[in-house]
Amino acid sequence: MYRIRFHGRGGQGMKMASHILGTAFFLAGFEVQDAPRFGAERRGAPIFAYVRAQKAPIKERGIISHPGLVLVADESLVPLPAAGILHGVEETTVLFLNSREGGAVWKARLNFPGTVLALDLIGNDLNQPGGQRFFGAICAGAAAALTGVIPEDVLMQAIEDELIHVEAIVVQENKTRARAAFLAMQDKAGIVEEGSGVKVDGYRRPAWIDVPLDDAGLAAPAIHGRRTSELMKTGAWRLRKPVIDTCRCKGCWWVCSTFCPDSAIVVESGRPRIDYDHCKGCMICMVQCSSHAISLVNEKEEVSGE
Amino acid sequence: MKITDSAFKKPKDLPGLHILSAGTSICAGCGGLQAIHEILDILGPKTVTVNAAGCMSLLSVYPFTPFSGSWLYTAMASAPAGAQGVRDALDRLLATKKIAADEDMQVVVLSGDGSATGIGLSATSGAIDRRLDFIYICYDNEGYGNTGQQSSGGTPHGARTTTSRGEQGYCGHKKDLFSIWKANHPAYLATVSGAEPLDLARKIEKARAIKGPSLIIAFSPCPTGWHFPPQESIEIGRLAVRTGVWPLKEYEDGKVVHTKIPAGRLPVTEYLQKQGRFAHLFHPGNAYLIKEMQADVDAYWDCVEKSAATGR
Numbered sequence A: 001m002y003r004i005r006f007h008g009r010g011g012q013g014m015k016m017a018s019h020i021l022g023t024a025f026f027l028a029g030f031e032v033q034d035a036p037r038f039g040a041e042r043r044g045a046p047i048f049a050y051v052r053a054q055k056a057p058i059k060e061r062g063i064i065s066h067p068g069l070v071l072v073a074d075e076s077l078v079p080l081p082a083a084g085i086l087h088g089v090e091e092t093t094v095l096f097l098n099s100r101e102g103g104a105v106w107k108a109r110l111n112f113p114g115t116v117l118a119l120d121l122i123g124n125d126l127n128q129p130g131g132q133r134f135f136g137a138i139c140a141g142a143a144a145a146l147t148g149v150i151p152e153d154v155l156m157q158a159i160e161d162e163l164i165h166v167e168a169i170v171v172q173e174n175k176t177r178a179r180a181a182f183l184a185m186q187d188k189a190g191i192v193e194e195g196s197g198v199k200v201d202g203y204r205r206p207a208w209i210d211v212p213l214d215d216a217g218l219a220a221p222a223i224h225g226r227r228t229s230e231l232m233k234t235g236a237w238r239l240r241k242p243v244i245d246t247c248r249c250k251g252c253w254w255v256c257s258t259f260c261p262d263s264a265i266v267v268e269s270g271r272p273r274i275d276y277d278h279c280k281g282c283m284i285c286m287v288q289c290s291s292h293a294i295s296l297v298n299e300k301e302e303v304s305g306e
Numbered sequence B: 001m002k003i004t005d006s007a008f009k010k011p012k013d014l015p016g017l018h019i020l021s022a023g024t025s026i027c028a029g030c031g032g033l034q035a036i037h038e039i040l041d042i043l044g045p046k047t048v049t050v051n052a053a054g055c056m057s058l059l060s061v062y063p064f065t066p067f068s069g070s071w072l073y074t075a076m077a078s079a080p081a082g083a084q085g086v087r088d089a090l091d092r093l094l095a096t097k098k099i100a101a102d103e104d105m106q107v108v109v110l111s112g113d114g115s116a117t118g119i120g121l122s123a124t125s126g127a128i129d130r131r132l133d134f135i136y137i138c139y140d141n142e143g144y145g146n147t148g149q150q151s152s153g154g155t156p157h158g159a160r161t162t163t164s165r166g167e168q169g170y171c172g173h174k175k176d177l178f179s180i181w182k183a184n185h186p187a188y189l190a191t192v193s194g195a196e197p198l199d200l201a202r203k204i205e206k207a208r209a210i211k212g213p214s215l216i217i218a219f220s221p222c223p224t225g226w227h228f229p230p231q232e233s234i235e236i237g238r239l240a241v242r243t244g245v246w247p248l249k250e251y252e253d254g255k256v257v258h259t260k261i262p263a264g265r266l267p268v269t270e271y272l273q274k275q276g277r278f279a280h281l282f283h284p285g286n287a288y289l290i291k292e293m294q295a296d297v298d299a300y301w302d303c304v305e306k307s308a309a310t311g312r
């Protein structure tokens, strides 16, 4: 059975990626399960979706704990424990990252047991409005190629079926990206192998999982407490961050702070300060500051610049 | 209350520290949250929020809260009934001197347009009849945002939603919540936009001072459901006002006053073209829909100008 997990953020098209891959498997004659998993959080929060496929009926249920293939739309998720990217990976697991850095770099960095492949197809999408929604197509295209059992025309058909309500031009954009990823991964076609079935008598009990200890305030905040949401660090949702140039900031009537939906800019003695623990990177402050004192920095560039 | 009596005469009078704390699970760039944070800044920390199921139910998910005051989550249809219970309890505590007058709290209903214009209307109507002293805050994201932007009573004609996917978009018309309330003789009504914070602050200040049922309808650009990049939320709010699509007005003592009449209104296309939910209107066969929208907006403002001229 193919067991494939897609990791991304709300808004990056992971649910769509799993639908596309599931549909493609189905059109290629497989039995399929596909399901997204997310909590109450919104756009930007880590989510995942998964696909199971095999020629015989699938009796396995629930989330995939030992994936054959893990695809990551957005490398900034890798260090987040909440994203659970490395959950259950083994020597046979293939990890695919949508990243500017190569697979070897990631394999060493993560001490990953299996194969790591990386592809940079994001290009400018990251900074283009709505560009991130194409990450799903890239991941679906790569996944289809890596299984080696889905022909290109079937993948294209699956995209059309999935995006039937979407405007033709957007469908085309999705196809272009999916095809590019599909072709780029051709030399690795078939690298992902079907995992064996799980039998009741061969069932492996999961090892003890060490849950990282949270601070008591976070694990059990006082429900009568005020403003306890501050314990949630929504800064992890961010891909890009606003940076205030203090020389350019005129200390206007704190337009940035008033318009920040998330109360992530505090004004102290007439000067704004961004609370990076919570800023979600919507960039409203940047476009609204009439002094152009706020600029955009990609989180990734900071990470790789280290 | 005249502007000269307001504590908010100029932008610098607006608060730079915020009552609502960060760390909520709401989408990045949410125009609804943006307006709500401005509103709460003026209402202050002594606020009890009674919420009807919707996007903003995510604000306070056990055990975390961004509020300083209490929060009561109710079913979609019954927030004003919940508000009645809270108000009654506070009144009882005041009457029996279990709390001092300065410990009293402002009771607020927080719901989306789906609840406010639809399933919650009956409970709302009852609360107005009983002259309940509360402020109903409707953040209007023009659809059922929480469940994936299906059409609601607040969806504008022609907009694409997940339940109106056809070439002409939503075939119904946006319910006029302001007029529905007005017909019931409330204490105070106002429309606001987070993109116009001074106008918003003055109106919230008024709503807080006036006793009885009040409604605030906050324009709430929704990047997720309306399909635009999150950084555009404020600009879209501003364009809604400048094109005349979102009139800023208030009702008090039986009279409606427009608080900001856009001079030299921009064409509605300036507003529409920024949003994916209206992209299909620019297809060749749909030009008539845009014309209709422009005509509706023009007719609205003609009427406003006429009644200003005749004093009615």
Ligand SMILES: Cc1ncc(C[n+]2csc(CCOP(=O)(O)OP(=O)(O)O)c2C)c(N)n1
Binding pocket: B053, B054, B055, B056, B075, B076, B077, B111, B112, B113, B114, B115, B116, B119, B141, B143, B144, B145, B146, B147, B152
């Ligand atoms: C009686 C009832 N029907 C359906 C639902 C499911 N539901 C939860 S939130 C929601 C949408 C509410 O829309 P709106 O009031 O506009 O608020 P928004 O989600 O846009 O914030 C729906 C339909 C519900 N909670 N209760």
Ligand code: SF4
Binding pocket: A244, A248, A249, A250, A251, A252, A253, A254, A255, A256, A257, A271, A272, A288, A289, A290, A291, A292, A293, A294
């Ligand atoms: S909006 Fe710009 S000028 Fe005004 S306080 Fe913020 S950074 Fe400074």
Ligand code: SF4
Binding pocket: A241, A242, A259, A260, A261, A262, A263, A264, A265, A274, A275, A278, A279, A280, A281, A282, A283, A284, A285, A286, B029
């Ligand atoms: S990008 Fe700016 S406006 Fe958006 S959450 Fe961060 S600080 Fe607030």
Ligand code: SF4
Binding pocket: A042, B026, B027, B029, B030, B031, B032, B033, B055, B141, B145, B146, B220, B221, B222, B223, B224, B225
């Ligand atoms: S769906 Fe829209 S209204 Fe709801 S939280 Fe997201 S941006 Fe806000």
